[in-house]
Amino acid sequence: MAASGNDNKVDILISARTSLKLSIEKSKALGLALQKAGPRLEEINQRLPSLGAAVRPIRAEKDALAAVGGHINRAVSPAAAVLKVFEAVHGLEKSLLSDPGNDLPGYLSVLKRLEEALKFLGDNCGLAIQWLEDIVEYLEDNTVADDRYLSNLKNSLKNLRELQNVGERGRLDGGLLDAALDKLENEFRRLLTEHSVPLPMSSSSSSLAEQACIAPSPLPVTVMQKLQVILGRLRANNRLDKCILIYVEVRSSNVRASLQALDLDYLEISVTEFNDVQSIEGYILKWGKHLEFAVKHLFEAEYKLCIDVFERMGLDVRMGCFAKIAAQAGIVAFLQFGMTVTESRKDPNKLLKLLDIFASLNKLRLDFNRLFGGAACVEIQNLTRDLIRKVIDGAAEIFWELRGQVELQRQMPPPPDGGVPRLVSIIIEYCNKLLGDDYKPILTQVLVIHRSWKHEKFREKLLITEVINIIKAIAVNLETLMKAYDDTILSNFFAMNNHWHLYKHLKGTKVGDLLGDIWLKEHEQCKDYYATVFLKDSWGKLPGHLSREGLLFFSGGRATARDLVKKRLKAFNEVFDDMYKKQSNWVLWDKDLRERTCQFIVQAVVPVYRSYMQNYGPLVEQDASSSKYAKYTVQALEQMLMSLFQPKPGRYGSFKGRQPSGKFNNGVTDLRRTASAVG
Numbered sequence: 001m002a003a004s005g006n007d008n009k010v011d012i013l014i015s016a017r018t019s020l021k022l023s024i025e026k027s028k029a030l031g032l033a034l035q036k037a038g039p040r041l042e043e044i045n046q047r048l049p050s051l052g053a054a055v056r057p058i059r060a061e062k063d064a065l066a067a068v069g070g071h072i073n074r075a076v077s078p079a080a081a082v083l084k085v086f087e088a089v090h091g092l093e094k095s096l097l098s099d100p101g102n103d104l105p106g107y108l109s110v111l112k113r114l115e116e117a118l119k120f121l122g123d124n125c126g127l128a129i130q131w132l133e134d135i136v137e138y139l140e141d142n143t144v145a146d147d148r149y150l151s152n153l154k155n156s157l158k159n160l161r162e163l164q165n166v167g168e169r170g171r172l173d174g175g176l177l178d179a180a181l182d183k184l185e186n187e188f189r190r191l192l193t194e195h196s197v198p199l200p201m202s203s204s205s206s207s208l209a210e211q212a213c214i215a216p217s218p219l220p221v222t223v224m225q226k227l228q229v230i231l232g233r234l235r236a237n238n239r240l241d242k243c244i245l246i247y248v249e250v251r252s253s254n255v256r257a258s259l260q261a262l263d264l265d266y267l268e269i270s271v272t273e274f275n276d277v278q279s280i281e282g283y284i285l286k287w288g289k290h291l292e293f294a295v296k297h298l299f300e301a302e303y304k305l306c307i308d309v310f311e312r313m314g315l316d317v318r319m320g321c322f323a324k325i326a327a328q329a330g331i332v333a334f335l336q337f338g339m340t341v342t343e344s345r346k347d348p349n350k351l352l353k354l355l356d357i358f359a360s361l362n363k364l365r366l367d368f369n370r371l372f373g374g375a376a377c378v379e380i381q382n383l384t385r386d387l388i389r390k391v392i393d394g395a396a397e398i399f400w401e402l403r404g405q406v407e408l409q410r411q412m413p414p415p416p417d418g419g420v421p422r423l424v425s426i427i428i429e430y431c432n433k434l435l436g437d438d439y440k441p442i443l444t445q446v447l448v449i450h451r452s453w454k455h456e457k458f459r460e461k462l463l464i465t466e467v468i469n470i471i472k473a474i475a476v477n478l479e480t481l482m483k484a485y486d487d488t489i490l491s492n493f494f495a496m497n498n499h500w501h502l503y504k505h506l507k508g509t510k511v512g513d514l515l516g517d518i519w520l521k522e523h524e525q526c527k528d529y530y531a532t533v534f535l536k537d538s539w540g541k542l543p544g545h546l547s548r549e550g551l552l553f554f555s556g557g558r559a560t561a562r563d564l565v566k567k568r569l570k571a572f573n574e575v576f577d578d579m580y581k582k583q584s585n586w587v588l589w590d591k592d593l594r595e596r597t598c599q600f601i602v603q604a605v606v607p608v609y610r611s612y613m614q615n616y617g618p619l620v621e622q623d624a625s626s627s628k629y630a631k632y633t634v635q636a637l638e639q640m641l642m643s644l645f646q647p648k649p650g651r652y653g654s655f656k657g658r659q660p661s662g663k664f665n666n667g668v669t670d671l672r673r674t675a676s677a678v679g
Contacts, residue, residue, distance in 0.1 A: 255329035
């Protein structure tokens with residue numbers, strides 16, 4: 001029994017030892033676990049305040065917790081919709097950053113989706129923020145959340161609201177719409193540039209007349225449609241102004257390129273760069289042709305193109321766009337050139353040039369009114385009106401002052417060469433042009449307009465009467481100048497010369513018909529009379545020095561006869577040389593009058609000289625000093641006489657031959673500008 005009891009105690013001890021050993025091992029394991037859990041517990045300890053705040057609403061009143069669910073749902077639904085659209089916007093990014101030219105309709109379709117998405121975001125972002133603000137307000141009012149949590153929510157919503165107000169669209173899409181619109185603008189420029197081709201031009205007038213029938217090709221229908229749909233989208237996004245700038249830049253550059261071949265540098269000439277209208281007369285003719293071509297074909301084409309391209313943009317946009325193109329392409333330069341001509345100093349030829357300018361402008365009057373008549377072209381209108389006023393005032397001023405200027409020339413000395421005064425030649429040609437078919441209708445219209453500005457009437461008879469009075473003033477001038485010569489022979493020569501000039505250059509003309517045959521016949525008769533007197537008093541007296549008196553029968557012997565022939569030949573030579581030297585400087589511009597006059601002189605002198613030399617020349621030809629007396633052969637004498645009265649190159653000219661000094665020959669000054677009727 002005792003042994004059995006001991007065995008039980010041993011078993012108990014062994015069991016206790018085993019249990020204790022297991023407990024120690026568990027304690028060690030627990031110690032190790034606790035050692036490992038220490039940092040985690042520390043982390044949990046640090047997070048307990050926020051976790052407490054997070055679970056605190058659970059400890060709120062049951063009614064408040066039940067009601068907050070509905071508020072949260074109402075706030076989350078629009079916010080979720082906004083986020084979904086945001087994701088859709090970013091999905092469009094790849095398509096909108098591609099080249100619109102590859103598929104313009106598809107690109108515009110995607111752009112339209114972006115615009116709709118942005119509109120949705122713009123309309124709903126504010127609503128979502130408002131709902132979120134409502135839930136924050138509810139949480140705050142019902143103390144469902146603590147203050148720090150609510151403060152963080154409020155700051156976040158405040159930032160969202162500020163972002164929305166500062167740049168809603170740019171913030172909502174990250175600048176995607178602006179990038180897409182930039183690409184559309186570039187596509188607009190590309191389409192326009194690739195299909196804006198300058199006309200192949202030539203500066204010659206003949207080829208210009210042919211080109212006048214060639215209008216710039218319109219843009220292809222497909223291109224026009226693309227430009228219009230691009231304009232529509234850009235206008236919807238407030239980008240129309242930028243498109244207009246692009247359009248004006250490209251099309252005005254195209255017009256300038258078309259005009260470049262015409263060599264329009266003369267349009268930039270200033271008043272100080274020429275002495276008178278004559279120096280730019282050729283440019284004025286070009287100006288009229290170039291202006292007509294530019295208006296009727298280039299600007300006309302741009303006008304129609306603006307209407308087509310901006311058809312849906314409104315009248316103001318169309319006309320404003322065209323006005324900018326016209327101004328930048330050079331219409332102002334054309335008008336400014338005309339102004340420069342009006343500001344040049346006055347002379348008779350300037351009147352004709354002013355009439356040329358008026359005719360060109362008047363021919364284009366309807367085109368100007370149609371193309372540049374809108375409010376957008378007010379600068380062009382004002383410059384055109386100023387130009388027309390200055391042209392009309394200047395032309396009328398020169399015309400009505402002309403007779404007085406002609407009369408002032410009576411105080412000038414007569415021409416020393418007995419020629420036709422430059423003013424006479426100019427005024428006769430001038431008056432013939434004024435009453436010709438080209439200028440009379442224009443001058444009449446100018447004078448009618450000028451008088452109408454003064455509330456006065458003008459009749460055509462006034463124009464005709466004034467021109468006749470100008471010619472008659474010229475005739476009076478000639479009579480006055482004729483009497484101013486000290487040399488009677490030169491006076492007669494001058495009278496012959498100028499009476500013939502009046503007759504020849506007026507007969508068969510409009511002015512001559514108005515003056516009448518009787519008036520013209522009087523001048524022809526005066527020419528004949530003064531020619532006869534001139535020949536009689538000058539060359540007609542020369543043969544008298546070759547008298548045969550005392551030589552018929554050599555009554556005094558051969559030596560005496562030889563001395564007498566020498567004496568008479570010497571006297572003849574001296575008078576001939578003196579007269580030839582003097583009259584070699586005299587001028588007959590009219591070839592027929594010059595040849596007839598020289599022939600009369602030859603007929604009066606040469607036959608007598610020939611006969612005298614045939615009969616008495618042998619008496620002196622064998623003398624050692626024969627050349628001193630038989631100075632001229634008959635042929636040489638005839639050639640010398642036929643060479644008289646030749647014009648000197650460059651001394652005088654026709655209506656277009658004025659000196660660079662701007663003054664008429666013989667001291668006849670030009671017509672200076674005294675005052676302008678228009679400031």
